[in-house]
Amino acid sequence: MGCLWMFWVFFCFAAAPVLSVPPVGLQPEQVHVSYTGVPQSMIITWTTFNKTESWVEYGVWGGKLFQLTAQGSCTLFKDGGDEGRKLYMHRVTLTHLKPGTAYVYHCGSNDGWSDILFFTAIKEGSEWSPKFALFGDLGNDNPQSLARLQKETQLGMYDVILHIGDFAYDMDEDNARIGDEFMRQIQSIAAYVPYMTSPGNHENAYNFSNYRNRFSMPGDTESLWYSWNIGPAHIISFSTEVYFYLEYGLDLIFKQYSWLEKDLEEANKPENRRVRPWIITMAHRPMYCSNDDKDDCTKFESYVRVGRNDTMPVAPGLEKLFYDYGVDLELWAHEHTYERLWPVYGFQVFNGSMEHPYVNPRAPVHIITGSAGCREKHDGFIPAPRDWSAFRSTDYGYTRMQILNSTHLYLEQVSDDQNGRVIDIMWLVKEQHGTAAWK
Incomplete structure (x- = not known):
């Protein structure tokens, strides 16, 4: 009887869902960067399928990882198709970047982070050859x-x-x-x-x-x-x-x-x-x-x-x-x-x-x-x-x-x-x- 009781206890715990794993819909994807047109800045855009916070953690290449942080906005995009699918578009603007400097970053929130990525800030002035x-x-x-x-x-x-x-x-x-x-x-x-x-x-x-x-x-x-x-x-x-x-x-x-x-x-x-x-x-x-x-x-x-x-x-x-x-x-x-x-x-x-x-x-x-x-x-x-x-x-x-x-x-x-x-x-x-x- 004691062994049977222990078996059911083990089975119930093993079958219980692992609540610490975030749903897939919270994971950042479709990450892309674009220039804002304002010197020393860049905007990071990505998508999730549930609403989350919008953060970018970043730092200069070769320096301490994720030393800098920036928060942005999350907006709902409802597609016009039959399903009316909901996507959440995240935008974070990074400012005071050093022109021509490489940065390492990831984006997301404590619900889920992207891979580690990198970009180089646009150089300033007109005396260079893009x-x-x-x-x-x-x-x-x-x-x-x-x-x-x-x-x-x-x-x-x-x-x-x-x-x-x-x-x-x-x-x-x-x-x-x-x-x-x-x-x-x-x-x-x-x-x-x-x-x-x-x-x-x-x-x-x-x-x-x-x-x-x-x-x-x-x-x-x-x-x-x-x-x-x-x-x-x-x-x-x-x-x-x-x-x-x-x-x-x-x-x-x-x-x-x-x-x-x-x-x-x-x-x-x-x-x-x-x-x-x-x-x-x-x-x-x-x-x-x-x-x-x-x-x-x-x-x-x-x-x-x-x-x-x-x-x-x-x-x-x-x-x-x-x-x-x-x-x-x-x-x-x-x-x-x-x-x-x-x-x-x-x-x-x-x-x-x-x-x-x-x-x-x-x-x-x-x-x-x-x-x-x-x-x-x-x-x-x-x-x-x-x-x-x-x-x-x-x-x-x-x-x-x-x-x-x-x-x-x-x-x-x-x-x-x-x-x-x-x-x-x-x-x-x-x-x-x-x-x-x-x-």
Whole structure:
């Protein structure tokens, strides 16, 4: 009898739940960092599936682990799908960082912590040469370029990643579980290097709610449009999608246009353009392309380029605005190809010279880099390239960019199909910036 009683006591205790283990929903995941646009700061963003506190513990690489702490906010994001899934988005801003210094961090709370991760604070001033990887149209099915980008990021090859629209394919699918999986995939890049974004057409569901809630870009427009400075460059990210999803508000076209005009005016003040002479834009749908899919960029009257005359009031396009304010380089995606254009304005080529087209060009230069890899595979080109098309490729890949100084900018296209081979190179050389450069 005594032995039987002892057996039941042991069985009951062994079968009891271990209450000290936190539920999975409290564990941080999908960690990524982005630049706030304010010097000496960075914002850490992550997701949990239950509400918890939002803390980052961090310290200088090589110093005492987690010597510093910062607390942030936790906001509820309810997906628009049938299940109405609830996700909790955590944001913590780190301040007073030492420029160019590496930091080790983890994020979460006493309910659960992330892995130990690291990032390098953005350097200050304009006298340095930032390096970028840039691409659009990366999905979690067929992400051809992801492995190479993961390795190169962790090797320290980049200061910033620019993702120019179209994420996951699509973040809202399966009640936003596809978005969760994509954000887990890119953590191996985005948790180490500022991951700067712009919205694409594949983010449109529920008024771009997955995009607006998952990313943390500078400014107060829920990451739809913003600008920031890095090295000798002023970078502007904006939404081409305001021209195509009028059901979310025609006024967005005019709000964005007004913001762009003010931002460009400020960037062109002599004291600002002297410090940061390069003005670079990034947005999803290009003004020009030589693809054969009947997208906006294949049409002479492109909405993005010249606006819409079927709205009341008429919606202004962006090509003239960017030309009038001396934008140097325009980065695009959307087409699942790579295409480099000659300097172009109004469908006319304005090369610097026949021998050196990108030395002191007389119009902006356009780059389309939307071939990182997704379930929709490649896009095709029309057989004969347009006069303004300089180089094009259907290889999967991405673009590297380095802004060396106030006069020289370097771009190269990496082919993932060809095992990382560089298939295109461009030096953009400008002894003068602003509208005076066009004359």
